[in-house]
Amino acid sequence: MNDPLSRFSINQMTVKQLSLPELVDACRELGVGGVGLWREPVQRYGVEAAAKLVRDAGLTVTTLCRGGFLTAIDPVERAEALGDNHAAIDEAATLGTDTLVLVCGGLPHGSNDLHGARERIADALAVLGPYAAERGVRLAIEPLHPMFAADRCVVSTLTQALDLAERFPAEQVGVTVDTYHLWWDDRAPEQIARAGAGGRIATFQLADWITPLPAGVLNGRGQIGDGAVDMRQWTAYVDAAGYTGPIEVEVFNEELWARDGKEVLAETARRFTEHVVK
Amino acid sequence: MNDPLSRFSINQMTVKQLSLPELVDACRELGVGGVGLWREPVQRYGVEAAAKLVRDAGLTVTTLCRGGFLTAIDPVERAEALGDNHAAIDEAATLGTDTLVLVCGGLPHGSNDLHGARERIADALAVLGPYAAERGVRLAIEPLHPMFAADRCVVSTLTQALDLAERFPAEQVGVTVDTYHLWWDDRAPEQIARAGAGGRIATFQLADWITPLPAGVLNGRGQIGDGAVDMRQWTAYVDAAGYTGPIEVEVFNEELWARDGKEVLAETARRFTEHVVK
Numbered sequence: 001m002n003d004p005l006s007r008f009s010i011n012q013m014t015v016k017q018l019s020l021p022e023l024v025d026a027c028r029e030l031g032v033g034g035v036g037l038w039r040e041p042v043q044r045y046g047v048e049a050a051a052k053l054v055r056d057a058g059l060t061v062t063t064l065c066r067g068g069f070l071t072a073i074d075p076v077e078r079a080e081a082l083g084d085n086h087a088a089i090d091e092a093a094t095l096g097t098d099t100l101v102l103v104c105g106g107l108p109h110g111s112n113d114l115h116g117a118r119e120r121i122a123d124a125l126a127v128l129g130p131y132a133a134e135r136g137v138r139l140a141i142e143p144l145h146p147m148f149a150a151d152r153c154v155v156s157t158l159t160q161a162l163d164l165a166e167r168f169p170a171e172q173v174g175v176t177v178d179t180y181h182l183w184w185d186d187r188a189p190e191q192i193a194r195a196g197a198g199g200r201i202a203t204f205q206l207a208d209w210i211t212p213l214p215a216g217v218l219n220g221r222g223q224i225g226d227g228a229v230d231m232r233q234w235t236a237y238v239d240a241a242g243y244t245g246p247i248e249v250e251v252f253n254e255e256l257w258a259r260d261g262k263e264v265l266a267e268t269a270r271r272f273t274e275h276v277v278k
Numbered sequence: 279m280n281d282p283l284s285r286f287s288i289n290q291m292t293v294k295q296l297s298l299p300e301l302v303d304a305c306r307e308l309g310v311g312g313v314g315l316w317r318e319p320v321q322r323y324g325v326e327a328a329a330k331l332v333r334d335a336g337l338t339v340t341t342l343c344r345g346g347f348l349t350a351i352d353p354v355e356r357a358e359a360l361g362d363n364h365a366a367i368d369e370a371a372t373l374g375t376d377t378l379v380l381v382c383g384g385l386p387h388g389s390n391d392l393h394g395a396r397e398r399i400a401d402a403l404a405v406l407g408p409y410a411a412e413r414g415v416r417l418a419i420e421p422l423h424p425m426f427a428a429d430r431c432v433v434s435t436l437t438q439a440l441d442l443a444e445r446f447p448a449e450q451v452g453v454t455v456d457t458y459h460l461w462w463d464d465r466a467p468e469q470i471a472r473a474g475a476g477g478r479i480a481t482f483q484l485a486d487w488i489t490p491l492p493a494g495v496l497n498g499r500g501q502i503g504d505g506a507v508d509m510r511q512w513t514a515y516v517d518a519a520g521y522t523g524p525i526e527v528e529v530f531n532e533e534l535w536a537r538d539g540k541e542v543l544a545e546t547a548r549r550f551t552e553h554v555v556k
Contacts, residue, residue: 112506112507112508113508114462114464145424145425146423146424146462147423147424147425147495149461149462149487149506150462150487150488150489150505150506151489151490156463183427184392184424184427184428184434185434186392186393186438209427210428211428212429212493212494212495213425213491213493213494213495214493215490215491215492215493216490216491217425217490217491217495227428228385228390228427228428230391
């Protein structure tokens with residue numbers, strides 16, 4: 001029998017109470033081979049040092065989260081965003097991951113032009129895509145749940161993400177398939193097939209949908225198996241689309257963060273085995 | 279020049295701090311000719327008495343909110359839901375409105391079968407549609423924002439609402455077009471055209487999208503003009519689809535509810551004139 005955790009990757013945010021060395025130790029102890037990292041904790045630790053730490057531990061960095069926020073109209077803000085995304089690509093390359101997740105950005109203050117915001121994302125991808133591909137990194141547009149359309153990401157569906165991504169070569173721009181953001185959408189399964197056929201699935205992430213949502217709605221994601229998402233079904237969609245890469249669990253949840261991080265990681269690996277693999 | 283408020287209707291929930299007689303008085307004073315009513319306050323006042331009150335004041339009841347919650351699997355719960363919806367149709371007929379808004383219901387506890395839940399809604403509409411039409415009432419399926427898919431309404435897009443409605447005659451089942459729920463969806467404009475062509479737009483409701491969302495996300499809707507929704511644009515879509523009926527403002531917002539209700543109604547009418555009509 002195969003190792004049930006062979007495709008499992010833990011996104012750092014799920015156990016953000018762990019320092020980077022603690023996370024690496026816990027992964028080694030629990031037989032977890034993949035981690036999705038976030039820029040801020042990596043920068044605090046030092047990008048080169050973090051790269052060495054995970055490399056020495058034999059861990060695969062499945063993604064770096066995140067670039068994006070590319071919707072500003074103001075030229076100074078746009079230039080800053082592009083600069084920051086170039087830096088994010090460099091960091092991804094240093095960490096040895098091939099995937100930089102993009103949270104593309106919401107509406108600029110006072111604007112209600114969703115279409116215009118999406119076009120500015122495309123303009124930015126035209127600049128960032130080649131820079132990323134030259135460094136072995138692919139940009140992974142993440143459609144976020146429509147409840148984030150105003151303030152975080154104007155790309156709300158996998159359809160929209162693919163419409164954007166397909167303007168560019170597949171080695172430059174792919175998509176992030178995340179159950180938390182897509183589970184409600186009856187069009188998502190066919191779009192996963194579309195993404196797979198085009199070689200656009202850059203990463204597959206899992207979180208469950210639980211209610212009630214907390215204020216601000218950001219940190220109310222559910223542990224695998226606790227909510228409304230049929231994890232096995234969504235994994236089957238992605239598998240059928242030809243995706244064979246890592247499956248990253250990324251849960252933002254205040255209650256999980258308040259617990260012992262290693263225990264949460266162990267629980268997450270168990271849930272993965274129970275609800276995704278079996 | 280036409281009366282800028284000629285199509286304006288105030289949904290009772292926007293100013294729920296007003297009693298029904300206070301609401302009727304305020305409408306008369308401010309020249310508001312339409313109200314959308316809710317079952318609970320109407321029942322507390324008495325359905326017949328409420329019907330007489332609004333009729334005597336010359337008000338049009340543009341909608342009754344709401345029927346629905348038709349997704350239960352348990353046979354007893356299903357029978358109760360059908361009974362309650364028959365009662366809601368009777369109440370709508372008594373109030374003299376031609377539109378009963380349906381919030382169709384979320385996933386039953388422990389289920390993650392969105393498709394099955396939607397099919398149970400169709401089964402219920404087959405029973406309720408003829409009963410409603412015989413009484414001069416049309417059922418108006420309201421797609422709710424995808425953030426409500428688990429706990430309130432598995433119908434998340436206008437596409438899904440129309441796919442359901444079109445299984446039945448247009449005089450039995452239509453749709454509710456509400457900016458709050460649809461504003462993020464780039465497919466909604468074409469679906470409004472589809473709804474209009476089929477004579478399916480039963481009501482057009484407005485609320486603005488503001489962030490951050492409050493805990494539970496139900497009562498965080500924005501006053502017209504305060505948020506991300508281009509009200510004029512959405513009204514133009516509905517107008518272009520041939521809809522000439524009332525435009526109902528339905529805002530659930532704790533801050534508005536804490537203020538003087540008549541002042542809020544006056545403000546809402548002003549905002550309607552500024553952001554919708556002009």
